[in-house]
Amino acid sequence: MTTIALPLAGSCRCGQLEIRITKAPICTAACHCPGCRKMSSSAYSLTAMVPADGFEVVKGEPVIGGLHGADIHHYFCPHCMTWVFTRPVGMDFVNVRPTMFDDTSWFRPYMETYASTRLPFAETGAVRSFETFPTMEDIEGLVRGYAEWAG
Secondary structure, rough: OOOOOEEEEEOOOOOOOOOEEOOOOEEEEEEEEEHHHHHHHHOOEEEEEEEEEEEEEEEOOOEEEEEOOEEEEEEOOOOOOOOOEEEOOOOOEEEEHHHEOOOOOOOOOEEEEHEEEEOOOOOOOOOOEEOOOOOOOOOOHHHHHHHHHOO
């Protein structure tokens, strides 16, 4: 796997919202759930789980879109409406859409979630696959497995 050259910068489609990470992801994923498919307008969404203290918005003010629930906040550019990142409430990481980064050569999904709703043609190449979402008990092992796999 390609090494990540940190810090890593990125932006939304129009460039009015810019982000940066200074810490490597703790895991990467593709999600096949219908909600992610609709928000990404694709067969699945991609995620890089970045430690919260290693992520920042350096330009612009994101707005909440997608679900407007109490436990998860999806952030979009207010101008072009690109889905840039998600903050799960109570978690110490941010789910960043890796396609926002200027350099995407390092990205590969380690796991895929909601494989039970995967479109028949949608292959991700993920190492681990879950029919729904992994349990909280699985997460620690997945983070360890990702670290070994990513090098």
